[in-house]
Amino acid sequence: MVDAAHxxxxxxxxxxxxxxxxxxxxxxxxxxxxxxxxMESAQDIPFPVRYATRISPDTSLNSSTVYxxxxxxxxxxxxxxxxxxxxENGEERKSSFGTDADHAAEFHELTALKGxxxxxxxxxxxxxxxxxxxxxxxxGVQVTSTELPWYIIGSQMWANGILAxxxxxxVLTFLVxxxxxxxxxxxxxxxxxxLGGVKKTLAKSVASDLFIMAVVSIVLWGVYVLFxxxxxxxxxxxxxxxxxxxxxxxxxxxVVLINVVFSSLLSMIT
Numbered sequence: 235m236v237d238a239a240h241x242x243x244x245x246x247x248x249x250x251x252x253x254x255x256x257x258x259x260x261x262x263x264x265x266x267x268x269x270x271x272x273m274e275s276a277q278d279i280p281f282p283v284r285y286a287t288r289i290s291p292d293t294s295l296n297s298s299t300v301y302x303x304x305x306x307x308x309x310x311x312x313x314x315x316x317x318x319x320x321x322e323n324g325e326e327r328k329s330s331f332g333t334d335a336d337h338a339a340e341f342h343e344l345t346a347l348k349g350x351x352x353x354x355x356x357x358x359x360x361x362x363x364x365x366x367x368x369x370x371x372x373x374g375v376q377v378t379s380t381e382l383p384w385y386i387i388g389s390q391m392w393a394n395g396i397l398a399x400x401x402x403x404x405v406l407t408f409l410v411x412x413x414x415x416x417x418x419x420x421x422x423x424x425x426x427x428x429l430g431g432v433k434k435t436l437a438k439s440v441a442s443d444l445f446i447m448a449v450v451s452i453v454l455w456g457v458y459v460l461f462x463x464x465x466x467x468x469x470x471x472x473x474x475x476x477x478x479x480x481x482x483x484x485x486x487x488x489v490v491l492i493n494v495v496f497s498s499l500l501s502m503i504t
Contacts, residue, residue, distance in 0.1 A: 264401070265454045268477035279382070284382055285360065285380070287358065287377060305332075307331075317356045319347060388477025443486070444489075447485060
């Protein structure tokens with residue numbers, strides 16, 4: 235009897251490990267998809283920023299006048315403004331107003347903007363000071379400053395085109411595999427039911443999966459931040475946190491649902 239119980243325990247332990255590895259692998263895969271989404275967004279806006287400011291032109295203004303206001307304002311308020319522009323050779327180049335020691339070598343001098351229109355998007359790590367906005371408006375330009383929507387980047391993998399189809403197909407595969415792992419674990423559930431501990435078994439199963447998902451998400455976020463050397467308050471850092479959080483909520487919702495359905499099915503059978 236002892237040997238039988240020992241073998242049963244070993245069998246259950248192996249099944250539990252399979253379920254844990256399945257949950258961890260799923261969270262890692264969906265997390266990596268999220269990382270690719272964040273990295274693509276980072277390529278579109280290759281600056282350490284969170285805010286975007288659109289400056290619309292007044293045809294009577296000279297570009298150098300606007301650039302001078304931006305440069306003086308950036309220096310005064312200790313704000314770094316970034317922008318891209320097309321040079322005389324038709325190539326995209328980067329420039330900045332203010333001082334950014336970490337990226338100084340990457341950007342061209344302000345004189346490189348000579349002859350270019352000031353119209354376009356400017357990016358900054360913090361919101362543009364109200365006094366600088368007022369100064370720009372006083373000289374006749376329209377200014378619109380908004381926070382970049384970092385919180386919706388992760389939703390693209392769940393709701394945008396072919397990637398969403400692939401993502402949901404992978405979710406379906408995960409759900410079938412997860413249900414199969416619970417089915418292998420059904421004897422333990424039946425014992426729990428006979429002992430009146432179904433709710434406890436259900437809670438332990440869900441809590442274990444939630445813990446694994448949270449740990450995988452935190453580790454993946456930490457590796458991304460350290461490997462890419464991004465600030466904790468950067469756009470990409472926040473975007474990845476939001477993406478991993480959304481993944482966790484969606485997958486955990488399905489995990490809870492499957493556990494409840496599985497428990498109900500066992501109740502009907504017995």
